[in-house]
Amino acid sequence: MAVPEHKRWPPVPPDVDRSAIEVETPELSVTGNSMLYRVKGHPRIVYKSRGELREYGLQKAAGDCAIPVRGRVMLKLASNGVVVCIGFLMDLATPITAPTGPAPLHAAVLPPSRRRDIMHQMIWLVQRLHAKRIVHGDLKLENMLLDNQGQLRLCDFAEGRYVDEDERVWEGSSTWNYESPNRLLRGERMGMDPAPPTIEDDLYGLGLSIWHLYTGKMPHEDMAGDDLGLKERQRKRETVDVTKVDDPEAREVIKGLLRRGGARI
Incomplete structure (x- = not known):
């Protein structure tokens, strides 16, 4: 059985490993349970920490109605090797x-x-x-x-x-x-x-x-x-x-x- 794309390691582009991005602090904004950060070296991209897979999918499906998403941010848990989505990248607006x-x-x-x-x-x-x-x-x-x-x-x-x-x-x-x-x-x-x-x-x-x-x-x-x-x-x-x-x-x-x-x- 094929491994779902969002569970592969290393991540399949445009998804990225969390360790591959560096964020600027303090956060740009805090909304509910999530936080928005600028990404160092990418002035037009922001990282939404704690953004969920379902949210990412809906925002992507919304197409030109939504701020474009640029990929999921993935983390491989050291405790059990499970790959999880911990947020996503999107355009700064x-x-x-x-x-x-x-x-x-x-x-x-x-x-x-x-x-x-x-x-x-x-x-x-x-x-x-x-x-x-x-x-x-x-x-x-x-x-x-x-x-x-x-x-x-x-x-x-x-x-x-x-x-x-x-x-x-x-x-x-x-x-x-x-x-x-x-x-x-x-x-x-x-x-x-x-x-x-x-x-x-x-x-x-x-x-x-x-x-x-x-x-x-x-x-x-x-x-x-x-x-x-x-x-x-x-x-x-x-x-x-x-x-x-x-x-x-x-x-x-x-x-x-x-x-x-x-x-x-």
Whole structure:
């Protein structure tokens, strides 16, 4: 029986041995359980430590909707010789942020005049991803980056899934303040917390991301640290205050997207 490519040693290019790369410290960013590092000698490449095989596969399958991945980072355990994936390499990209929000390191702060253009790019990006039958599972402004050509792309597919796969194989989490009312209620019916994400949940997250883009505020920031209070708000199908968005077109787009996730608005 042939050894799977990701289990071969030494790794088959473009996969690499962890000992073959040297990272710059401190880390570029920390997201959830993973850390992002620049790679010495490769200024346009970053190493996502603790990125998982499934995440790598989804990001690769997303094609031009995602920040390109460049190979898995492999480690051979000294204790038993087992080869494991401990992360992956991908292109360096630029975070975006609203002018009134806190700017992440190396972020591109968008002037108000570009908001509508970025909004339409966000919508088109998510439509293309869904056409590939992939649910991102964690759509938020922080996971939308500009590549080296200035095009919007997605990252962080750790909570994603294929539309047609068995829901029972999904094991993930959610960003508490981006979870749709429908997803919360579906999870309670299924006995899962959270429920596997759907296209409609992505669209709800897209609506909140556009709201964040225009307001510079995190969704439900008044509920920070109050999980029970937020869940009660979601059960009532309440959501963010869309009147805070000053662009009439964007306001209507956001309303439509939030309704797809079960919000009464």
